[in-house]
Amino acid sequence: MRNEGSAASPVHLALCRATAQVELEMGQLLADEGRWDEEYITQRLCMLIRPEVTAVRFNRPQERQVGADYIWWWVDRSGESFGCLIQAKNIKRRGRRSSIDFQYGDGRQMQALFQTADLLRVPAGYMLYAGDRDYQAQLGCMADHSSRLPCYEREGAAVTLVPALLAERVALMSSVVPVYAQASAAEVFCQWAKPLIDFTASKPYGYGNPLHRIFDLTDADPGLREFLSAGQVGARKVARHIFDTVLRMASMQFSAVRSAPPLIDPDAASVFPNLPGWRAHFRASYFEHTLRGLRHTLPTYVEQCLAGDPPPEIADRVAGIIVVRV
Ligand SMILES: [Zn+2]
Numbered sequence: 190m191r192n193e194g195s196a197a198s199p200v201h202l203a204l205c206r207a208t209a210q211v212e213l214e215m216g217q218l219l220a221d222e223g224r225w226d227e228e229y230i231t232q233r234l235c236m237l238i239r240p241e242v243t244a245v246r247f248n249r250p251q252e253r254q255v256g257a258d259y260i261w262w263w264v265d266r267s268g269e270s271f272g273c274l275i276q277a278k279n280i281k282r283r284g285r286r287s288s289i290d291f292q293y294g295d296g297r298q299m300q301a302l303f304q305t306a307d308l309l310r311v312p313a314g315y316m317l318y319a320g321d322r323d324y325q326a327q328l329g330c331m332a333d334h335s336s337r338l339p340c341y342e343r344e345g346a347a348v349t350l351v352p353a354l355l356a357e358r359v360a361l362m363s364s365v366v367p368v369y370a371q372a373s374a375a376e377v378f379c380q381w382a383k384p385l386i387d388f389t390a391s392k393p394y395g396y397g398n399p400l401h402r403i404f405d406l407t408d409a410d411p412g413l414r415e416f417l418s419a420g421q422v423g424a425r426k427v428a429r430h431i432f433d434t435v436l437r438m439a440s441m442q443f444s445a446v447r448s449a450p451p452l453i454d455p456d457a458a459s460v461f462p463n464l465p466g467w468r469a470h471f472r473a474s475y476f477e478h479t480l481r482g483l484r485h486t487l488p489t490y491v492e493q494c495l496a497g498d499p500p501p502e503i504a505d506r507v508a509g510i511i512v513v514r515v
Pocket residue numbers: 330331332334339340341379380
């Protein structure tokens with residue numbers, strides 16, 4: 190991995206180290222067995238990010254048959270926190286065709302992910318495992334990469350995060366346009382998935398994103414305007430990374446900013462209690478779904494989980510919790 194110099198935090202270096210190691214292990218497993226198991230890679234990732242990052246796996250069998258979802262919280266020194274419910278998915282490859290099984294179980298797995306995210310009041314996302322660099326280079330990406338590094342040469346591309354709102358749109362489009370389906374996994378990897386290590390890199394992120402000008406935020410909370418226009422660090426930076434990805438897809442949709450009444454978020458810990466209701470073609474307001482994860486403080490269940498005593502409503506639905514102190 191790139192040496193970030195003295196500015197890189199121990200937490201960031203731990204995530205870089207873990208990403209590099211699971212990339213190596215996915216490559217070894219590909220060579221030895223022709224595949225890797227996503228739950229195994231998740232476990233390895235959890236082991237490898239310790240001790241700088243806290244990762245706790247709950248000691249309870251999950252009741253539903255679906256995969257291993259983890260709650261991730263990025264917490265900064267101010268106490269502000271951003272949470273996201275994340276499910277791991279492999280990017281599978283056959284020849285030069287790739288696929289991501291977002292619709293596993295006839296879509297029931299994705300529905301369950303969204304339901305749990307709603308319960309926890311955080312956005313949902315997918316962690317994509319993309320194998321080693323040779324594997325990534327053969328995913329069939331058709332982009333010309335003219336203004337940037339090819340997707341498979343990005344640092345940390347083996348472990349990337351894509352918002353579930355966006356994955357759901359891609360899955361829906363793939364189900365109605367077979368030609369698109371063939372290219373969609375490579376497109377998700379190239380265009381929409383961000384390396385996990387980008388969220389903890391020391392540079393501020395998101396100053397002056399021109400996409401934000403499509404909104405009329407005249408009446409919005411001034412804090413929200415500032416959040417969207419200024420460069421961010423800490424928990425807000427993670428929130429902006431996720432939000433900007435969703436926004437970029439929303440901006441391609443006709444109804445990105447079709448007017449809607451503001452939503453009132455009843456949770457007093459939310460950083461932005463009043464958010465625009467714009468939905469575009471997503472299942473929910475992308476402001477509310479994404480930014481509800483940004484809070485002044487961690488929810489109380491986090492301490493219980495870290496103490497090995499997760500509330501049953503959480504332990505029954507998620508496999509574990511990861512707390513990244515940024
Ligand atoms: Zn690409």
